[in-house]
Amino acid sequence: xxxxxxxxxxGRCIGCQACVSACRxxxxxxxxxxxxxxxxxxxxxxxxxPTVCMHxxxxxxxxxxxxxxxxxxVTADGVVQQADTTRCIGCANCVNACPFGVPKIDLQAKLxxxxxxxxxxxxxxxxxxxxxxxxxxxxxxxxxxxxRAERPGVQVADSFTFGSTTxxxxxxxxxxxxxxxxxxxGGLPIVEVNGVDVR
Amino acid sequence: MTxxxxxxAETPQAFAETPTASADxxxxxxxxxxxxxxxxGVVVSALLIVAIVLGSRLxxxxxxxxxxxxxxxxxxxxxxxxRYTVWISAxxxxxxxxxxxxxxxxxxxxxxxxxxxxxxxxxYLGFQKFLGARSHARWxxxxxxFWGCVLAALITFPLTWGxxxxxxxxxxxxxxxxxxxxxxxxxxxxxxxxxxxxxxxLDIAAVLVIPGACYFLWRRMKDRAAITGQRFAYxxxxxxxxxxxxxxxxxxxxxxxxxxxxxxxxxxILHMVSVVFTLIYIPFGKFFHIVQRPAAxxxxxxxxxxxxxxxxxxxxxxxxxxxxxxxxxxxxxxGGEEGLLTCRRCGEPIDAALYVENLQxxxxxxxxxxxxxxxxxxxxxxxxRGNAYLTHIKKGFK
Numbered sequence: 131x132x133x134x135x136x137x138x139x140x141g142r143c144i145g146c147q148a149c150v151s152a153c154r155x156x157x158x159x160x161x162x163x164x165x166x167x168x169x170x171x172x173x174x175x176x177x178x179x180p181t182v183c184m185h186x187x188x189x190x191x192x193x194x195x196x197x198x199x200x201x202x203x204v205t206a207d208g209v210v211q212q213a214d215t216t217r218c219i220g221c222a223n224c225v226n227a228c229p230f231g232v233p234k235i236d237l238q239a240k241l242x243x244x245x246x247x248x249x250x251x252x253x254x255x256x257x258x259x260x261x262x263x264x265x266x267x268x269x270x271x272x273x274x275x276x277x278r279a280e281r282p283g284v285q286v287a288d289s290f291t292f293g294s295t296t297x298x299x300x301x302x303x304x305x306x307x308x309x310x311x312x313x314x315x316g317g318l319p320i321v322e323v324n325g326v327d328v329r
Numbered sequence: 330m331t332x333x334x335x336x337x338a339e340t341p342q343a344f345a346e347t348p349t350a351s352a353d354x355x356x357x358x359x360x361x362x363x364x365x366x367x368x369x370g371v372v373v374s375a376l377l378i379v380a381i382v383l384g385s386r387l388x389x390x391x392x393x394x395x396x397x398x399x400x401x402x403x404x405x406x407x408x409x410x411x412r413y414t415v416w417i418s419a420x421x422x423x424x425x426x427x428x429x430x431x432x433x434x435x436x437x438x439x440x441x442x443x444x445x446x447x448x449x450x451x452x453y454l455g456f457q458k459f460l461g462a463r464s465h466a467r468w469x470x471x472x473x474x475f476w477g478c479v480l481a482a483l484i485t486f487p488l489t490w491g492x493x494x495x496x497x498x499x500x501x502x503x504x505x506x507x508x509x510x511x512x513x514x515x516x517x518x519x520x521x522x523x524x525x526x527x528x529x530x531l532d533i534a535a536v537l538v539i540p541g542a543c544y545f546l547w548r549r550m551k552d553r554a555a556i557t558g559q560r561f562a563y564x565x566x567x568x569x570x571x572x573x574x575x576x577x578x579x580x581x582x583x584x585x586x587x588x589x590x591x592x593x594x595x596x597x598i599l600h601m602v603s604v605v606f607t608l609i610y611i612p613f614g615k616f617f618h619i620v621q622r623p624a625a626x627x628x629x630x631x632x633x634x635x636x637x638x639x640x641x642x643x644x645x646x647x648x649x650x651x652x653x654x655x656x657x658x659x660x661x662x663x664g665g666e667e668g669l670l671t672c673r674r675c676g677e678p679i680d681a682a683l684y685v686e687n688l689q690x691x692x693x694x695x696x697x698x699x700x701x702x703x704x705x706x707x708x709x710x711x712x713x714r715g716n717a718y719l720t721h722i723k724k725g726f727k
Contacts, residue, residue, distance in 0.1 A: 253557075
């Protein structure tokens with residue numbers, strides 16, 4: 131986990147889309163929002179889940195690893211940048227390989243775009259646009275100590291499991307204290323239990 | 330933060346078996362890659378030297394004043410071959426490289442879509458339509474630089490290698506003959522339009538390049554999207570190099586026409602130094618995209634020609650998992666696009682099935698052992714992760 135990073139607490143998200151609107155204002159992808167706001171049980175509950183790039187650290191950036199054009203660079207501070215416009219060939223390898231479903235692709239422009247932690251802002255010590263406007267603190271930017279100063283005793287997780295693979299990330303999620311020893315399940319679904327389709 | 334290695338009992342499991350064996354040999358070690366790259370560089374630069382010697386009729390047509398340029402092109406050949414070999418040794422590029430050439434040489438593909446490749450080369454590499462979708466101004470500026478550089482390369486490379494000669498039977502003209510490898514291809518009068526164009530081709534190239542490069546330089550100073558993460562050596566040096574080459578090239582013409590050759594020698598050296606630097610820089614910096622970009626045509630051709638074919642591994646996995654996700658292909662599907670893999674959960678098309686299969690091979694090469702996840706669309710991946718969080722982590726989230 132990076133020093134100053136985003137902490138996501140889906141339990142606080144009210145699905146207001148302020149982060150989605152603010153993300154459009156980011157200079158490095160003006161007019162296009164890179165944050166995803168999904169409603170996992172749409173119609174049944176009001177639960178919502180904001181998704182920014184998790185800036186995978188180990189294995190480092192699967193999107194960058196599968197890129198055939200070496201277009202995705204990881205900066206020294208651990209931020210996985212969006213594709214270099216000169217190199218990106220729009221193949222969508224990163225889109226399909228990202229375990230978190232983060233990158234977007236413009237097939238006409240042959241260009242991948244994704245959250246780069248508002249590098250134009252965070253490089254100068256400012257919080258990313260989404261965390262700046264989030265009214266409930268579902269998206270918090272700072273160090274773990276700063277988070278705990280505001281929310282005493284809060285626990286976070288920065289590893290996720292996808293099948294047999296565990297991925298450590300630069301961005302972390304808030305988890306209940308009794309779940310902190312677990313990597314967070316990444317969502318690879320159970321489709322069969324004892325030969326019965328449970329989808 | 331957490332203790333990662335031990336997965337919880339509730340951790341969802343993978344759903345269906347997908348092939349894990351890779352038909353490709355194991356990835357090479359860095360030392361092996363370096364050795365292969367060095368060998369490729371030596372072979373390509375040696376071939377270029379032989380081509381220069383033979384093409385200049387055993388150096389009879391070689392202009393010794395252009396020797397530094399010719400030497401720089403040999404270094405360029407070595408550098409490009411070296412970096413290209415290193416590049417295509419990485420799993421992602423290697424698999425795509427093979428599939429691109431396979432699609433290129435496929436007789437079946439040629440029969441099915443004979444115009445696909447020329448069309449892609451023209452629209453993608455020549456007119457770069459994709460840049461227009463990013464920004465019209467950037468497209469226009471890039472076109473100016475592109476065609477200017479193509480023109481300059483077509484003139485200067487054969488000239489410095491001694492492949493082109495311009496000779497006059499009357500000593501100082503105006504009748505000139507243009508010869509390639511010693512064979513006469515064109516006779517022209519240096520005082521008419523054709524002659525002017527022939528002798529000012531590089532000036533025209535410079536006039537095209539300067540406004541394009543200046544626009545990009547201006548953008549690098551003003552546009553905050555471009556400024557984010559830009560690096561001097563990677564983003565600015567190439568533009569400055571193009572401008573220096575073009576301006577000094579134009580000043581050489583200015584000197585010979587208006588200054589009776591005043592300052593010509595200094596300008597010639599400055600021009601030569603900037604060109605040699607740029608040629609040697611090509612394999613290491615931003616200009617390498619010139620060499621990389623054609624790979625995109627291979628990728629496009631592979632995807633395009635895959636549309637009519639069903640993937641084997643992805644298809645088998647889809648069949649094993651039931652009907653939630655499937656490969657629509659093989660010409661049997663009614664409706665839907667042929668050869669596309671659809672999301673296992675929502676049924677939305679993801680990409681060409683064979684392309685996803687190729688990506689899954691790359692993921693396995695890289696030990697990214699969640700390659701079956703590639704058969705879900707990005708939104709379903711996020712929603713399923715949200716559901717897992719709801720179910721296993723924070724029920725209060727509901």
